[in-house]
Amino acid sequence: MKVLLTGAGGFLGWHTRVRLAALTDHEVVAVDRESFGRLTELAQGCDAVLHVAGVNRASDEEVERGNVELAEAVAEAVRGSGSIHTIVYANTVHAEADSPYGRGKSRATEELGASRAKVVDVRLPNLFGEHGRPGYNSFVATFAHAVARDQAPKSVQDKEIGLLHVQDAAQVLIDALATDQAELAPEPHPTSVQEVLDKLVSFRETYRTGDIPALPTDFDVNLFNTLRAALFPQAYPIQLTPHSDDRGRLVETVRSHGGQGQTFVSTTRCGITRGEHYHLGKIERFVVLGGRARISLRRVFHDDVIDFEVDGANPVAIDMPTMWVHNITNVGDTDLLTQFWTHTLFDPAAPDTFWEPVRQDAS
Structure with a gap:
């Protein structure tokens, strides 16, 4: 399958591109911010779209309108391709919220539906993982960056939260290329903001001399790998x-x-x-x-x-x-x-x- 991947240079897009390369034989047309203006051209001959590009941080108007405009451009490219039969949309569990982000993501789903292709709406929870941008992608990226530099925050606003590792999210998007379902909602790992910080600090203290901390769950392994990415290369050898x-x-x-x-x-x-x-x-x-x-x-x-x-x-x-x-x-x-x-x-x-x-x- 020839797959058009939007947002390929972003956090989720990069992880999805890596996973596609590692585990599938799909031909991937990677579209980043610089090449998005050529979307209609790049869509020619593609069979499906993984629409990961989105606007997360900007003014309220830019966030809401930006996500709609991205979806409009994808829908136009799909119609012009004559070959794309499926759009997998990396949506969010916050799409129903009455906020600029929620409204923008919800309207984007409607715009993609106007493409006449099948749309699989993937409702993703909060994501974390290697190479997230601190202060942008998630609080986990912010914490990992700080802990790696011995600058852990002294206090946090604690709350219960569900987290999904970005590679698991990428796998759901890939699976959605072949699903019959119109909507997918992967289950996050239940945790809390304070628990994440405590784990990262504990991991760092154990790992400071090279000892590997206890990693009893996949969540622990993924969180430790997130910290290791933040430590690399300055903490090595x-x-x-x-x-x-x-x-x-x-x-x-x-x-x-x-x-x-x-x-x-x-x-x-x-x-x-x-x-x-x-x-x-x-x-x-x-x-x-x-x-x-x-x-x-x-x-x-x-x-x-x-x-x-x-x-x-x-x-x-x-x-x-x-x-x-x-x-x-x-x-x-x-x-x-x-x-x-x-x-x-x-x-x-x-x-x-x-x-x-x-x-x-x-x-």
């Missing part, structure tokens, strides 16, 4: 403390406070690169124990590459953020000895490993 005596040296490479995990050790010959993949949810740690290496990372659908030069004589831990392509190269003149750790046991049926080169010009 994590310095480890070797313990030496006349017998030799001992290095505690992973201390996990609960849950399961898997550890393996590899040797890598001079000049050889391992990796060239990314993960959607897996926590993975690299520790070089012998030799010299370059660990390189690039966020999916971005260009900048971050390099860490590491040496087994000074062992450090570098944890791979989710949805960042990564590799490790032996840049020394001896075999490289590396320990790898993941927070889950490897499952061949769901490996959560998606191949892509770190450097775009790599063959």
